[in-house]
Amino acid sequence: MTTTPTRTFKQKLILGLSKLYPMAKRALYRFHGGVFPRYNKELSLSHPLITDFIPKTLVLPLQQHVGVITEPLVTLGDLVLKNQLLANTEKGLAAPIHAPTSGKIVAIEERTLPHASGLSGLSIILESDQKDQAIENSLDVDGSIPEMPDKLKALIHRAGIVGMGGAGFPTFAKIPSQKGQIKYLLINGAECEPFITCDDVLMQTRANDIVQGALIVAQSLGIEHILCGIEDNKGKAIKAMQKAAKDTNVQIKVVVTAYPMGGQTQLTQELTGIELPAHTHAIDVGVLMMNVATFAAIYQAVIHGNPLTSRYVTVSGLGLNHPFNIDARLGSSFKELALLAEPKTPLTYPLIKGGPMMGIEMQSNDVPIIKTTNCILATPPEPMEEPMPCIRCGECMDACPINLLPQQLYWHSRSHEFDKVEELKVFDCIECGCCSFVCPSHIPLVQYYRFAKSEIKHIKQEEATAELAKKRHEFRQERLEREKKEREDRIRAKKEAVKQKAAQKASAETTETEKPKANAAAAAAARAAKARAAKNGKETPPAEPKLSARDRAIAAAKKRTDAASKPTESNTTTPTKKQKDKPKDPKAAAMAAAKKRAAKAAKEKHSTQADATASTETDATDTTDTMKDKRAAAVEAARQKAAEKKRAKQSEQPENDSLETPSVATKPSDETTATPNKASDAKRKAAMAAAKARAKKQQSKTTEEKT
Amino acid sequence: MATIPHTSPFTHNASSVRKVMLQVQIAAFPALMTHIYFFGFGITIQWTLAVLTLIIVETALLKLRNRPVAPYIFDLSGLITVTGIVFCIPPESPWWVIVSGVTFALIFGKHLYGGLGYNPFNPAMLGYAFLLISFPAELTQWTLPSEVSGHHISFIESFHLIFTGQSLNLSFDQLTGATPLDEVKTALAMGVPVTTTLNSTNFNGEQIPYGWAWINVAFFIGGLWMLYKRAIRWQYPVGFLGSLALIAYVFHWIDPDTYAPASFHLLTGGIMLAAFFIITDPVTSSTTPLGRFIYAAGIAVLVYVIRNWGAFPDGIAFGILIMNMFVPLIDQYTQPRVVGYRR
């Protein structure tokens, strides 16, 4: 997009007009709808950035990203230095976790996560010694720019960088492995949420890091165009960025202040004119967008070898006397930071993670800042207007940046007509909140969509389960019949053989004896084939995506084995019963593996790889340290949970990974599933996956037999 | 009144149904003034009657339906409904006309369907249509503008007329007469060309009826203000007035003797009232932008058809009610393109 003079004239005209008619501003940008909330950004901007605050205790959840949970590489009582690797995993999509300051590991235990449902997760608790001794260049870089995407990806992975705009998708996984696949590298500095100013301050103070970070990515990926979008209410940031971008090919684009300008779809359209097609990844159309903070983190990792251990966080809200921005160590407590900002009234109300438009109310205020936390909002709850019936005024529709029909979505969600809701593309809703914001009837529209989304997912799962059960039943019927037939065949063959013998004895005719024997031989061959199949199943795990956890593969293999060998077992073993015994073995194996890893980790703290195989069970048994044992078990339990969670999430991931964006563009689909019944969902899903695997195996086996 | 949202967004632009309705009510003020100027104080008496009826009926129905009374009465949507009816009926019609009309509108047009937001038919127009069918005689006897009758009705006279049906000094017939629309239609039926009728004493030099034109202008001004305030959507008036003007213009151009000019159509009857106050009722109209336009244009066509070839003098009520029935269909076929999808 080039800012031609005519456009600026038009802009001026519209801006003039918007003084009379505020909504005229909607003509200033390319995406549909949008709203103009009260920004209140001056609150946190009026106080200086805090850089030297080191809390006494830091809580570092082992999972701060989309993907699988990491495993701790430290043990209780360990003294660690800043930037030291604390947790990592090779089991799948993940981002390692480093120490934000120096201190002592005082616990590794479950802590409440900054999550809508208030669920808890395994966390490393670090007690700081306030010395802040750091390992310089802990990523061991030489300061040169990686020439190949793969090298860059590996480094970004090691630095533990995730999308810092909100979604928390590990950044390395977002970057394509091929050079030249991306045409536009977009720097998201829009920051459209009210109250939040952390990106603004970051651009003011570390513009060079951001620009250089973008240049690193561009060089490594061979990207030509680098565009940075900043909303026009951040004058200082724009100046700083323009200065930093001077003599580079980074173009600073000033965009209109409108919510949700920072959404991935919206900003992409604004900057490039490309409308991201639904159900496609942005990189498939040659667009890679990252948040300013992510670029700064990449710069720090590539040039200085510093992993991601702190981030800028806005602590603001109408309930605070002294709102500020802080270069917060990861793991700092929400409550502690909010108290630092001098709350006007005691913090008896829940804090909000994120901004007022898309933020999430915390179940507990004592949750840690993680890599994706951009804002802590303390706004005392105000009495809200009672929702009235929808008057179909259409305000919501005019405000929707996706051009959905929020009113009709609401109508059908309310009456539980989920097929219609889906037809109306509820899954394209980014939950930006514009519709609720403008609704004169004060209907919590977005809440209805979240509900509808989770219901639809639920229904689909149930349908799939039912379908599976049906298939399983059919297979079983088929197998029973086949076995019956085989048995009958055998009996008949025996009988015939007996008869034949008798006949042989009686007469000397031998010609007829060949046939039944052939029958029996065929049955034997089939049995042999079955056994072979069973073995094969064990030896060749399926080609699954690399993020699949090992225990899952083991479990799958085990199931396959079971499934394959089942036909030869007694008919009375029902599938459900079998399933119950199953998890034991892989769990034990995985547990042992974890133990082994823990032992190894304790020995060499710096090792990033703790790859253990299932065959090391015997090694692991000599680890007798009970403490370690306990911890390993806990780790295992957590990991199992995570694996389940991940499985549950897997179906959503394709959607998610294009979404590092801004506070806004996160399709918060993972949030929607975070209902209390999530665990049971995940379990069901896991069971489903297992059953599917089994069914598939059987199917292939039967076809094999038939041929 | 204290429900706190537990999910985002935690902020709101502070609009409310009441504010929107209040804006609509305020926007009707210029028209009310003009109405009083030309037709006397009858309308204020009618309006008071209507509001009293509204309060009684709404309270009773809300109680019957076990709903909280206060929030639903003070959302002011009922007020808009009765105001719509009041402007439609002759200012000196007997008191039971407005009372029965409002009662019918609220019961059958609103509460039987579940109250605000759930009614498929425009309640004001349903009430008005009920009156048109039940009391055709009373509804066609419109007070003549003072320019025509030469007499400005006083408040006391209006009061008398409405409650007793008798006038103090002048006969009822001297004060009331057919509306210009009726006049044109009746004349046409007797073979008098439209142009002749329009040049008669009831119309000013521009062939536009006295009184009516100014009321329509007043509605238009109020409507513009509502557009500015975003209380209504532009698609309604533009679609409605545009289509009506276009059709009227084409027919007038084809045969000026049979078909009145566009200016006449736009400025007589309740056209502006309908364009800005009645068809803009969001509850009973289409919700998609294109749908709103089609809805408005459809009403315009029906109004023109009924005006020229139908049995009723003005077709607004029936035009709107008929289009109300098509709303679900229109909605279904006019869904906008969702971002990221090709058509």
Ligand code: SF4
């Ligand atoms: S903004 Fe609210 S009242 Fe208006 S149409 Fe949308 S949901 Fe209905």
Ligand code: SF4
């Ligand atoms: S929350 Fe969803 S439906 Fe509402 S405005 Fe945003 S994208 Fe549209």
